[in-house]
Amino acid sequence: MSDLIYMDNAATTRVAPEVLNAMLPYFCEQYGNPSSAYAFSGKIAENVAEARRTIAGFIGAKEREIYFTAGGSESDNWAIKGVADALREKGNHIITTAIEHHAVLHTCEFLEKHGFEVTYLPVDSRGFVDPKALEGAIKPSTVLISVMTANNEIGTIEPIAQIGKTAHEHGILFHTDAVQAFGHIPIDVDKMNIDMLSASAHKLNGPKGVGLLYVRTGTRISNLIHGGAQEYGRRAGTVNAAGIIGFAEAVRLAASEMDKVSAYEASLRDRLIRKVTEEIPYTIVNGDLKERLSNNASFCFRFIEGESLLLLLDKSGICASSGSACTSGSLDPSHVLLAIGLPHETAHGSLRLTLSKENTEEEVDRVAETLRQIVERLRSMSPLYADFCSASSVGDKGKGAI
Amino acid sequence: MSQVTEYSDKVMDHFSNPRNVGEIENASGVGTVGNAKCGDIMRMYLDIDDDRIVRDAKFKTFGCGAAIATSSMATELVKGKSIEDAMTVTNKAVMEALDGLPPVKVHCSLLAEQAIHAALWDYAQKENIVIDGLKPPVNDIEETEEYYQMPGE
Numbered sequence: 001m002s003d004l005i006y007m008d009n010a011a012t013t014r015v016a017p018e019v020l021n022a023m024l025p026y027f028c029e030q031y032g033n034p035s036s037a038y039a040f041s042g043k044i045a046e047n048v049a050e051a052r053r054t055i056a057g058f059i060g061a062k063e064r065e066i067y068f069t070a071g072g073s074e075s076d077n078w079a080i081k082g083v084a085d086a087l088r089e090k091g092n093h094i095i096t097t098a099i100e101h102h103a104v105l106h107t108c109e110f111l112e113k114h115g116f117e118v119t120y121l122p123v124d125s126r127g128f129v130d131p132k133a134l135e136g137a138i139k140p141s142t143v144l145i146s147v148m149t150a151n152n153e154i155g156t157i158e159p160i161a162q163i164g165k166t167a168h169e170h171g172i173l174f175h176t177d178a179v180q181a182f183g184h185i186p187i188d189v190d191k192m193n194i195d196m197l198s199a200s201a202h203k204l205n206g207p208k209g210v211g212l213l214y215v216r217t218g219t220r221i222s223n224l225i226h227g228g229a230q231e232y233g234r235r236a237g238t239v240n241a242a243g244i245i246g247f248a249e250a251v252r253l254a255a256s257e258m259d260k261v262s263a264y265e266a267s268l269r270d271r272l273i274r275k276v277t278e279e280i281p282y283t284i285v286n287g288d289l290k291e292r293l294s295n296n297a298s299f300c301f302r303f304i305e306g307e308s309l310l311l312l313l314d315k316s317g318i319c320a321s322s323g324s325a326c327t328s329g330s331l332d333p334s335h336v337l338l339a340i341g342l343p344h345e346t347a348h349g350s351l352r353l354t355l356s357k358e359n360t361e362e363e364v365d366r367v368a369e370t371l372r373q374i375v376e377r378l379r380s381m382s383p384l385y386a387d388f389c390s391a392s393s394v395g396d397k398g399k400g401a402i
Numbered sequence: 403m404s405q406v407t408e409y410s411d412k413v414m415d416h417f418s419n420p421r422n423v424g425e426i427e428n429a430s431g432v433g434t435v436g437n438a439k440c441g442d443i444m445r446m447y448l449d450i451d452d453d454r455i456v457r458d459a460k461f462k463t464f465g466c467g468a469a470i471a472t473s474s475m476a477t478e479l480v481k482g483k484s485i486e487d488a489m490t491v492t493n494k495a496v497m498e499a500l501d502g503l504p505p506v507k508v509h510c511s512l513l514a515e516q517a518i519h520a521a522l523w524d525y526a527q528k529e530n531i532v533i534d535g536l537k538p539p540v541n542d543i544e545e546t547e548e549y550y551q552m553p554g555e
Contacts, residue, residue: 306466311417348438384443386462
């Protein structure tokens, strides 16, 4: 497997060796329950507190405002259901967007079944929410606005500081799902007017199974798990010391090298986008080219289907992802690609490649060349491509003709 | 869920090395089924001789791994069969020949059966004959999209 090329870092990342080393003592040596009374556990509780301070400082929050969870989906569920429940008397309207992660969308759909009204804001062709449209959607009954910091499929970074400002001008709480952005772009909860923020450790070389919800002091939110005093009594359950300490180490690493890493990833990303669009005709780059996560390259290749593409990439040792319907078991392709206005048949041919600092230019070049061959092969089998070629008489390599 | 672990070795074989990809010029019968919106389109070409035996079969498919594998298997199964026997190549037969499909992919085998039927129907229409049990194909192919503006082009 030495030839494996991993370009699915938005799905998950490799745990950094520094993170693993920081975690290891908490399995067989410092295994005490941090909530226990004796000194053996007290030391662990102190280390967990230090981890909490590290992570809080990273986003300009207070230690007391960081609640550890089991991951991003849990944090999203808690933020939305917790506020909906706590503010039920105040109103029943929530504003979110059409391109949120399903952890947000399905939670909102759940609330709709329980008497809440949800506005799903559309986005433009690059995936941006229009802050003016958002303001127009606000009602007296609006209690929460939830807009993701950066999109997981197409990498578009939303104008969340402005959205948060709008929310606050109307006295509405603002939650952002920052799972893809946290540790990859600078985030300051005060400057960006954020009341609640979801993040997950495994997206930034931390361990799986640990995440956080930042909750600004004074925010009314119902407790998530009852049964213990952990997480200030809001989220019961034995503290995941190893996971939290690993998360903090991942944050320390991300903070120390964010500029360098994102510049490097962006250079790889731009090389990949350039090579792929130059070499493969009828290719669409999804998302915005500037306000974009440094590691995200998202494409649609017309006339072919995404699962076939992924399977052939896999046979070449390349790990990637697709918003194709066939990879999700549903008939509809990615809601994000449909929301940016792509036709169904184009959205079916999507591919997401997400880079890390461990990828190299050689890998980028190999992926671009392998993709070229695979797309050509699948198009040679595609009746849609045959029809397109005979109808347009453009021929096989009609670049720029459409 | 990982497709790679869900597909049988036979499905992966027919997907990775599909048999009979292509077109037949002046085919005896051509049938296209499926819907680009849902992500699967199969087009099947049959070459049928004067004894009404399927001499050759080819296909072009837009779709997932299972769609390509079922198309490939369907062409293999109809080759050499009389038009009546070709009717026995059902979705079940295609699935069995592929050692099964994941539940969410069963519709691909139905599409393969429909593609055979659509091509046979086209042939029967041209020859002005009736094939027992053959119904007119349901053509639900959506209009393909209008030209899409490429970024930077």
